Amino acid sequence: MKYLDEYRDAALAQQLTREIHRVTTRPWTLMEICGGQTHAIVKFGLDELLPEQITLIHGPGCPVCVTPVGIIDQALEIAARPGVIFTSFGDMLRVPGSRADLLSVKARGADVRIVYSPLDAVKLAAQNPAKEVVFFGVGFETTAPATALAVYRAAQQELKNFSMLISHVLVPPAMESLLSSPNCRVQGFLAAGHVCAVMGFEEYVPVAKKFHVPIVVTGFEPLDILQGVWMAVQQLESGRAEVENQYTRAVRSDGNQMARQMMMEVFQVVPRQWRGIGEIPRSGLGLREGYQAFDAAIKFGVIGRRVEESPECRSGLVLQGQIKPHECPAFATKCAPEHPLGAPMVSSEGACAAYYRYRRQPN
Amino acid sequence: MDLFCPIPISQYPHVLLAHGGGGKLMRDLIGGMFLAAFQNPLLETQHDSAVAELAEKKIAFTTDSYVVRPLFFPGGDIGSMAVHGTVNDLAMAGARPVYLSSAFVIEEGLPMETLWRIVRSMAGAAKKCGVQIITGDTKVVDRGKGDGVFINTAGIGVVEHAQTVAPQNVCPGDRILLNGDLGRHGMAIMAVREGLQFESRIESDSAPVHETVLELLRAGVQIHCLRDLTRGGLTSALNEISAAAGLTLLVEETAIPVREDVHAACEILGLDVFQVACEGRFAAFIPERDAPHALAIMQKVSKDACLIGQVLPPLPRRSEAKAGPNFNPSPNVILKSAIGARRILDMPTGEQLPRIC
Numbered sequence: 097m098k099y100l101d102e103y104r105d106a107a108l109a110q111q112l113t114r115e116i117h118r119v120t121t122r123p124w125t126l127m128e129i130c131g132g133q134t135h136a137i138v139k140f141g142l143d144e145l146l147p148e149q150i151t152l153i154h155g156p157g158c159p160v161c162v163t164p165v166g167i168i169d170q171a172l173e174i175a176a177r178p179g180v181i182f183t184s185f186g187d188m189l190r191v192p193g194s195r196a197d198l199l200s201v202k203a204r205g206a207d208v209r210i211v212y213s214p215l216d217a218v219k220l221a222a223q224n225p226a227k228e229v230v231f232f233g234v235g236f237e238t239t240a241p242a243t244a245l246a247v248y249r250a251a252q253q254e255l256k257n258f259s260m261l262i263s264h265v266l267v268p269p270a271m272e273s274l275l276s277s278p279n280c281r282v283q284g285f286l287a288a289g290h291v292c293a294v295m296g297f298e299e300y301v302p303v304a305k306k307f308h309v310p311i312v313v314t315g316f317e318p319l320d321i322l323q324g325v326w327m328a329v330q331q332l333e334s335g336r337a338e339v340e341n342q343y344t345r346a347v348r349s350d351g352n353q354m355a356r357q358m359m360m361e362v363f364q365v366v367p368r369q370w371r372g373i374g375e376i377p378r379s380g381l382g383l384r385e386g387y388q389a390f391d392a393a394i395k396f397g398v399i400g401r402r403v404e405e406s407p408e409c410r411s412g413l414v415l416q417g418q419i420k421p422h423e424c425p426a427f428a429t430k431c432a433p434e435h436p437l438g439a440p441m442v443s444s445e446g447a448c449a450a451y452y453r454y455r456r457q458p459n
Numbered sequence: 460m461d462l463f464c465p466i467p468i469s470q471y472p473h474v475l476l477a478h479g480g481g482g483k484l485m486r487d488l489i490g491g492m493f494l495a496a497f498q499n500p501l502l503e504t505q506h507d508s509a510v511a512e513l514a515e516k517k518i519a520f521t522t523d524s525y526v527v528r529p530l531f532f533p534g535g536d537i538g539s540m541a542v543h544g545t546v547n548d549l550a551m552a553g554a555r556p557v558y559l560s561s562a563f564v565i566e567e568g569l570p571m572e573t574l575w576r577i578v579r580s581m582a583g584a585a586k587k588c589g590v591q592i593i594t595g596d597t598k599v600v601d602r603g604k605g606d607g608v609f610i611n612t613a614g615i616g617v618v619e620h621a622q623t624v625a626p627q628n629v630c631p632g633d634r635i636l637l638n639g640d641l642g643r644h645g646m647a648i649m650a651v652r653e654g655l656q657f658e659s660r661i662e663s664d665s666a667p668v669h670e671t672v673l674e675l676l677r678a679g680v681q682i683h684c685l686r687d688l689t690r691g692g693l694t695s696a697l698n699e700i701s702a703a704a705g706l707t708l709l710v711e712e713t714a715i716p717v718r719e720d721v722h723a724a725c726e727i728l729g730l731d732v733f734q735v736a737c738e739g740r741f742a743a744f745i746p747e748r749d750a751p752h753a754l755a756i757m758q759k760v761s762k763d764a765c766l767i768g769q770v771l772p773p774l775p776r777r778s779e780a781k782a783g784p785n786f787n788p789s790p791n792v793i794l795k796s797a798i799g800a801r802r803i804l805d806m807p808t809g810e811q812l813p814r815i816c
Contacts, residue, residue, distance in 0.1 A: 097719050097726075100722075100726065104797045104798060106798045106799050109799070110799070138802070139796070139802060140798050141796060141798075141801060141802055142798075144800055145798075145800065187812045189812055190812065210812070212653065212655075212728075318797075318798050434808055444729055444812070452805070453803070453805045454803055454805070455802070455803070
């Protein structure tokens, strides 16, 4: 398939691998930010092609994984109310809150629906004026423009029965938080290509400078990731710490202006709780004053509940790259996709799920 | 087949609860619709059981229920699927399908015309497969308690050969053959259900496969095992065989045919095409020496039939030191990825959910 097969070419992958081996002289630890990249790495076995000196650790870039239990609980509470159509992206449905998940609330009679775009939820609201339609707005800068557009459209259409439960998060503050930790092992980053397709990469320049880490904006196909690793290792070997763009076919330095404008129209930067990590200042998006009528948490009065995580789940350490998923004592024993303790075991982008799916067997 | 609708539609344009109530309306429905469409002497006895004679001593017997929304989808409908699915289950035991039963659970209010289309489609599929529908049942449930119609079909097939076709017969060295491309049924349903539009129309692969299997048997091919790929797709089928046989299976990603539009739809939605349902595909486990012959026969039916991998001996466990205590040792399906690395092909958890980004 065009735009896919050429980035999965075995011969080119071998060639890039040889090149990475050639330039690597010392041990280096890189973090790929995005869960989509983690899955590609584990699915295609890319880490096995790399020199032993290179360690890839898996970052927090899984929107499902970092959404706090408290917000999942709010979602469950709203979804269970009579007269509510609760809409969400598919992979939020199996994420456990403190007592249940959206799929089990649905099984008990709640009207929970999967949508592919937040705009579909706006359409549903227009078609069902007697119902309250709520969309679960989660994700990084990747999904935020579409969520923003949905709120903007709902405002234009003066829909009174549409609202959003929002848990949007931002990548650069999370990177700074990781880098500020005394346990941080990360020496270089593969930044998430699609986040940068929206935001561009200018905001990463001060991070690279402040912490002296190379940051390579990287795509999601095997050759993208191998090339991203190669570029990061070259920087590390030569002592550079710059922002470079591997994903040039999708990312410009200033990103997608229209998408950014829409985000800024509807959202403002707010502090945000990250599941397994804690609160990070200025790391999330919330509705601006003019749009707060669309805030489902306010509308349904489900604000401010904080919930304890399962003490056995080490997903916080996994999300910060401090342990690998299989190093958690609960991995594949107490915690599996059928009975997850933490979100990274559920999401199709979660690191624990990737290890569970592709890595339980000897090779 | 062009049957004119014998139900007085002007009188009962929709199915009523009374059509399942055991009275005159039910008799009208059975006589006017089911007997007329499925016509054969065994059904027409209208006894509590059909009584039939079989020439062979060895029979295969199976049952399956069909629940699909929408009832009509590109490339098929619930009626033809209910025939093909059960015929294929019989074929997987190497049996020649002979008789089916059909039980309908109909939701009150289903348009009679819709039921008639489904029944006609079943009759057409049964005729094409060379099977007779010889007994049945009709129930009607309250509106809102069903999804239009649910169908159960049971099937009886005759085993006319001396081979044992079963997972336990799979041996190291067996070749794994596939009779066509993957994922079309699941994506066709998804496209309709979710209102997804692609440039090309993806049609279900729903089809009977028993003729291919019988042809393999007639040609003297030794068949160790057959498994049709329905829910859970190739991944579930291979994991089930691996677990039952206690052996490792190795398949090559690049050898597995997937149509470009199906592949693209899966990539867009973040679905794993190897887990997507098929309704006319099976994997065959054939000893190495017979594999080329078997493949040639399968390719006469579908040019996409191909060799996708082989059966290996069970792998030794990775040393405790390297694996850690948490690595699960069973089952064992390994996929050689497009870029040459190996990974496991794990059983899906439940339904696949489209991902966020």
